[in-house]
Amino acid sequence: xxxxxxxxxxxxxxxxxxxxxxxxxxxxxxxxxxxxxxxxxxxxxxxxxxxxxxxxxxxxxxxxxxxxxxxxxxxxxxxxxxxxxxxxxxxxxxxxxxxxxxxxxxxxxxxxxxxxxxxxxxxxxxxxxxxxxxxxxxxxxxxxxxxxxxxxxxxxxxxxxxxxxxxxxxxxxxxxxxxxxxxxxxxxxxxxxxxxxxxxxxxxxxxxxxxxxxxxxxxxxxxxxxxxxxxxxxxxxxxxxxxxxxxxxxxxxxxxxxxxxxxxxxxxxxxxxxxxxxxxxxxxxxxxxxxxxxxxxxxxxxxxxxxxxxxxxxxxxxxxxxxxxxxxxxxxxxxxxxxxxxxxxxxxxxxxxxxxxxxxx
Amino acid sequence: xxxxxxxxxxxxxxxxxxxxxxxxxxxxxxxxxxxxxxxxxxxxxxxxxxxxxxxxxxxxxxxxxxxxxxxxxxxxxxxxxxxxxxxxxxxxxxxxxxxxxxxxxxxxxxxxxxxxxxxxxxxxxxxxxxxxxxxxxxxxxxxxxxxxxxxxxxxxxxxxxxxxxxxxxxxxxxxxxxxxxxxxxxxxxxxxxxxxxxxxxxxxxxxxxxxxxxxxxxxxxxxxxxxxxxxxxxxxxxxxxxxxxxxxxxxxxxxxxxxxxxxxxxxxxxxxxxxxxxxxxxxxxxxxxxxxxxxxxxxxxxxxxxxxxxxxxxxxxxxxxxxxxxxxxxxxxxxxxxxxxxxxxxxxxxxxxxxxxxxxx
Numbered sequence: 265x266x267x268x269x270x271x272x273x274x275x276x277x278x279x280x281x282x283x284x285x286x287x288x289x290x291x292x293x294x295x296x297x298x299x300x301x302x303x304x305x306x307x308x309x310x311x312x313x314x315x316x317x318x319x320x321x322x323x324x325x326x327x328x329x330x331x332x333x334x335x336x337x338x339x340x341x342x343x344x345x346x347x348x349x350x351x352x353x354x355x356x357x358x359x360x361x362x363x364x365x366x367x368x369x370x371x372x373x374x375x376x377x378x379x380x381x382x383x384x385x386x387x388x389x390x391x392x393x394x395x396x397x398x399x400x401x402x403x404x405x406x407x408x409x410x411x412x413x414x415x416x417x418x419x420x421x422x423x424x425x426x427x428x429x430x431x432x433x434x435x436x437x438x439x440x441x442x443x444x445x446x447x448x449x450x451x452x453x454x455x456x457x458x459x460x461x462x463x464x465x466x467x468x469x470x471x472x473x474x475x476x477x478x479x480x481x482x483x484x485x486x487x488x489x490x491x492x493x494x495x496x497x498x499x500x501x502x503x504x505x506x507x508x509x510x511x512x513x514x515x516x517x518x519x520x521x522x523x524x525x526x527x528x529x530x531x532x533x534x535x536x537x538x539x540x541x542x543x544x545x546x547x548x549x550x551x552x553x554x555x556x557x558x559x560x561x562x563x564x565x566x567x568x569x570x571x572x573x574x575x576x577x578x579x580x581x582x583x584x585x586x587x588x589x590x591x592x593x594x595x596x597x598x599x600x601x602x603x604x605x606x607x608x609x610x611x612x613x614x615x616x617x618x619x620x621x622x623x624x625x
Numbered sequence: 626x627x628x629x630x631x632x633x634x635x636x637x638x639x640x641x642x643x644x645x646x647x648x649x650x651x652x653x654x655x656x657x658x659x660x661x662x663x664x665x666x667x668x669x670x671x672x673x674x675x676x677x678x679x680x681x682x683x684x685x686x687x688x689x690x691x692x693x694x695x696x697x698x699x700x701x702x703x704x705x706x707x708x709x710x711x712x713x714x715x716x717x718x719x720x721x722x723x724x725x726x727x728x729x730x731x732x733x734x735x736x737x738x739x740x741x742x743x744x745x746x747x748x749x750x751x752x753x754x755x756x757x758x759x760x761x762x763x764x765x766x767x768x769x770x771x772x773x774x775x776x777x778x779x780x781x782x783x784x785x786x787x788x789x790x791x792x793x794x795x796x797x798x799x800x801x802x803x804x805x806x807x808x809x810x811x812x813x814x815x816x817x818x819x820x821x822x823x824x825x826x827x828x829x830x831x832x833x834x835x836x837x838x839x840x841x842x843x844x845x846x847x848x849x850x851x852x853x854x855x856x857x858x859x860x861x862x863x864x865x866x867x868x869x870x871x872x873x874x875x876x877x878x879x880x881x882x883x884x885x886x887x888x889x890x891x892x893x894x895x896x897x898x899x900x901x902x903x904x905x906x907x908x909x910x911x912x913x914x915x916x917x918x919x920x921x922x923x924x925x926x927x928x929x930x931x932x933x934x935x936x937x938x939x940x941x942x943x944x945x946x947x948x949x950x951x952x953x954x955x956x957x958x959x960x961x962x963x964x965x966x967x968x969x970x971x972x973x974x975x976x977x978x979x980x981x982x983x984x985x986x
Contacts, residue, residue, distance in 0.1 A: 266852040268802045268826055270724035278862030281685050292681070301677030310679075310872075314671035316662030318841040318876070320653070321834070324642050348709050351865045363631035384720075384863040441629045465629055473682070480679040480871040491627040501639030502745040504712045510841040511671075511872040515679070 272386065279380040282583050291580040291607055293598040296448070296558050298477040300532065300601075302515070303525035306478070309518035313510045322513055324505045329513050332520040333485050337457050342490040345497060346516075348507040350447055350471035350484025353496075355381055356503070357413075357467065357486060360495040361441045363387045364410030371400060373591060375419045375445065394418075398552060400425050402433040412437060415445040417453045417555040420585060420596040424453035424555030434463045441492065443467045450475035450530050451537070451599075453555035457487055464489040474557055475530050476519040483508065483516040533557050537599045543609045547616060562593040566616065571595060574615040580608055633747065640741040643944050652941040652968055654959040657809070657919050659838040661893065661962070663876070664886035667839070670879035674871050683874055685866045690874050693881040694846050698818050703851040706858060707877075709868040711808055711832035711845025714857075716742055717864070718774075718828065718847060721856040722802045724748045725771030732761060734952055736780045736806065755779075759913060761786050763794040773798060776806040778814045778916040781946060781957040785814035785916030795824045802853065804828045811836035811891050812898070812960075814916035818848055825850040835918055836891050837880040844869065844877040894918050898960045904970045908977055923954040927977065932956060935976040941969055 265274065282295035301307075330344040337344075347353035358381040362368050370378050372391040382389045392404045398421045405412055412433070417424040434442060444456045446468055457468050467488035473479035486496060500507065508516075519526070537559060541551045544561055551561040562568055572584040572595050583596040600608070626635065643656035662668075691705040698705075708714035719742040723729050731739050733752040743750045753765045759782045766773055773794070778785040795803055805817045807829055818829050828849035834840035847857060861868065869877075880887070898920060902912045905922055912922040923929055933945040933956050944957040961969070 266856065267800075268722055268853060269856045270721055272724070273721050273856045273859050276859045276863050278859050279866060280862075281682075281866040284682055284684055286684075295682055297682065298680045301680050306679075307675050310675035311672060313841075313872075314668050314675070318667075318671075319659045319662050319838040321642075321645055321656055321658065321840040322843075323645055323647075348870075349865060349867055351867070355864045360631055360634050361629055363633070380863045384860065439628075477680040479682040479867075480674075482683075482867060482870040492629060495627065495630045495634045498634050498637045498639050499745065501641075502637050502741045503716045504710060505640060505642040506710055506712070506840075506843060509709075509843040509870065509873060511674075512870060 272384070276383050277380065279377045283581065285581065289579065291600065291604050293600050293604065293608065294581045294583040296474060296556075296598045297479050298474060298529065298533070298557065299599070299604060300477055300529045302477040303519060303522040305522045305525070306515050306518040309514045310511055313514045318510060322506055322508060322510045326508045326513055329508065329516050332517045336520050336523070337487055339457075339460065339487060340490070343460065343487055343493060345486040345493045345500070346508055347484050347500070348512070349473065349482040350445070350469050351377065352507065353469055353484040353486050354445065355384070356496050356499045357443055357469065358382065358387060359385045360499040361467065361492060362411040362413065362443070364440065366408050366410035366440070368411045368413065369405055369407070369409045370413045371418065373398065373418070373421065375415050378413060398423055402429050405433060406436055409437070409440050411440045411443065413443040413445065415447060416456070417448050419448070419556070420558070420583070420591070421552050421560045422448070422554035422556040422558055423552055427454040427456065430456050431459060434459060434466060438465060441465050441467055443469060445469045447471045447474055448556035448558075450526070451555060451557045452534050460488055464491065467492050472516055472519055476526055477529065478515060478519055481512050481515050483512050533599050536602055536605055539602075540597070540599065540605050540609070544612070547609070547612055558596055558598045560594050560596050562595070563616070568593045568595045571612070571615060575608075575611055578611045578614075580611055633745070637744050638741065640738045644942065646942065650940065652961065652965050654961050654965065654969065655942045655944040657835060657917075657959045658840050659835060659890065659894070659918065660960070660965060661838055661890045663838040664880060664883040666883045666886070667876050667879040670875045671872055674875045679871060683867055683869060683871045687869045687874055690869065690877050693878045697881050697884070698848055700818075700821065700848060701851070704821065704848055704854060706847040706854045706861070707869055708845050708861070709873070710834065710843040711806070711830050712738065713868065714830055714845040714847050715806065716745070717857050717860045718804055718830065719743065719748060720746045721860040722828065722853060723772040723774065723804070725801070727769050727771035727801070729772045729774065730766055730768075730770045731774045732779065734759065734779070734782065736776050739774060759784055761790075763790050766794060767797055770798070770801050772801045772804065774804040774806065776808060777817070778809050780809070780917070781919070781944070781952070782913050782921045783809070783915035783917040783919055784913055788815040788817065788819075791817050792820060795820060795827060799826060802826050802828055804830060806830045808832045808835055809917035809919070811887070812916060812918045813895050821849055825852065828853050833877055833880055837887055838890065839876060839880055842873050842876050844873050894960050897963055897966055900963075901958075901960065901966050901970070905973070908970070908973055919957050919959045921955050921957050923956070924977070929954045929956045932973070932976060936969075936972055939972045939975075941972055
């Protein structure tokens with residue numbers, strides 16, 4: 265605390281990201297990174313950027329990157345906004361489009377950065393409880409609001425919402441912006457991008473950190489009607505002229521262009537996920553349906569906190585959320601390679617056997 | 626305009642950065658980039674980052690980069706904040722430290738992003754006129770305020786303020802934060818970093834875009850008392866967990882460590898600047914004193930707008946500011962290589978001769 269702080273700083277409760285451990289040789293299944301590296305074409309493009317041209321500013325508008333993204337999604341360039349990771353994109357979205365006199369709505373169990381953004385921009389919000397089984401009911405959002413935001417698939421549950429439900433929501437909610445945060449959409453969830461040209465209040469946010477294996481490069485984007493994009497550009501141009509550096513731009517363009525590599529990587533992750541779910545079910549876990557590159561699971565006998573601590577002792581890290589209590593028994597486990605998944609299952613068998621023994625003792 | 630925009634968006638007047646032309650072979654003297662590329666050690670470090678490890682998030686706290694910066698400035702790591710270019714750092718500074726019930730003070734002629742940040746965060750401000758000769762008088766800032774910010778050397782004038790004047794300001798202004806934006810300090814202006822351990826309300830902002838030749842990489846930092854840095858970290862962690870990508874971190878660390886290359890580059894730029902000032906003076910320009918990698922000059926007979934348009938026809942671009950009117954006759958010219966400077970002087974001779982001829986005709 266300090267007299268020099270602006271008022272808002274005293275009230276902030278910052279977001280706490282998953283641990284990025286500095287130890288090597290961990291099986292890192294805690295922050296939903298892709299187990300496969302980026303496309304070889306991305307690596308080649310990036311090497312070319314390590315040059316004297318770094319003395320020059322990048323394109324402030326990232327036009328070439330917007331063209332590459334627009335092409336993949338069959339949209340116009342003025343329907344694309346890019347930022348320094350989808351977290352930055354979301355920050356601008358909250359400030360530019362979600363601050364109104366009525367409260368913003370989002371699920372009670374969701375990406376925990378949303379209430380943090382509301383704190384940063386002094387946005388009133390109301391959380392809407394998910395159903396008992398953690399599913400999302402669009403009927404619950406039929407009330408006056410200043411905007412609606414949710415991830416699809418949801419985080420940290422991984423549960424996908426069907427496109428027909430999203431369209432039903434959009435048909436009824438026409439007077440405020442609906443933001444769908446599709447960070448994990450490429451792992452088997454239907455994207456709402458196809459609805460953008462029908463609903464001018466729909467904004468879809470994507471990241472290159474997950475399906476395109478570029479968490480280390482920091483690129484995300486938003487897609488929507490040109491009027492929504494213009495609001496984001498105005499805020500961006502009042503915040504930082506050049507958010508996308510030369511590497512981020514070159515790597516992201518190459519990643520968007522290599523569609524075959526992207527599709528193959530997603531397929532591999534989905535296949536491994538289904539094998540992991542079978543294994544966990546056999547070990548006594550209840551696993552929620554997942555359309556993401558992670559699963560959300562709880563064991564029928566042992567607490568999530570206990571299991572994740574035991575995994576850590578075996579150099580495997582997964583994510584456990586202490587609150588809210590409805591999810592405190594669950595662990596969020598990122599889908600790794602097949603080898604990492606085998607290692608995880610082996611470790612879980614050891615931990616759960618030990619547990620049975622210790623209960624009898 | 627759109628019903629979906631937050632109120633603040635309607636009121637924004639975004640910053641307009643200097644042009645980043647997509648044409649090759651221009652002599653680009655308009656955005657104060659370094660004419661020399663980054664250190665070869667930086668290039669080597671960057672090449673290593675083009676790897677599979679890009680699938681992983683970077684360190685959210687950029688600890689290794691903070692250590693490298695702290696070492697150069699002989700400060701503690703908790704006195705360092707890093708961001709995606711100094712523009713992002715400044716944005717967080719405005720939100721975290723400069724929004725108070727009393728107005729923020731800055732010069733009437735200065736970095737034109739400052740009033741834009743005030744618009745973005747709804748901060749009341751008051752501009753203080755520079756003297757007739759564009760010098761900065763610290764006495765003018767002795768009035769109740771919610772903060773003071775100015776660049777040293779000032780932009781776009783390039784005029785440096787002596788350290789003794791800065792200390793005099795700090796002695797009298799102890800109840801609000803004083804931010805000194807030292808983007809251009811390494812080209813012959815005294816830094817206020819040496820005062821940080823004496824004045825807990827002093828924050829100094831640096832960039833790697835100018836003296837360290839990394840405009841394309843987007844890294845800036847702030848130095849100050851740990852309490853001021855904590856406010857910036859709180860805002861950053863409520864905005865974007867991972868603003869510094871893996872390339873930005875690795876390149877910036879290598880750049881901070883190669884002190885010899887940095888010093889040599891700055892010396893070369895300063896030498897060329899002095900030669901350019903002599904040449905321009907002989908051509909009838911009045912050149913303001915410069916402690917930066919650019920000069921601010923006006924001709925005794927021809928308007929800045931006219932000269933800069935004529936230079937553009939010769940593929941040389943400099944920056945001309947239309948407002949405010951006190952500076953409308955000036956051009957801001959970045960210091961290039963010796964060869965670029967010769968080309969500029971040659972072009973100016975041609976333009977000014979033509980002008981004399983056309984006046985006689």
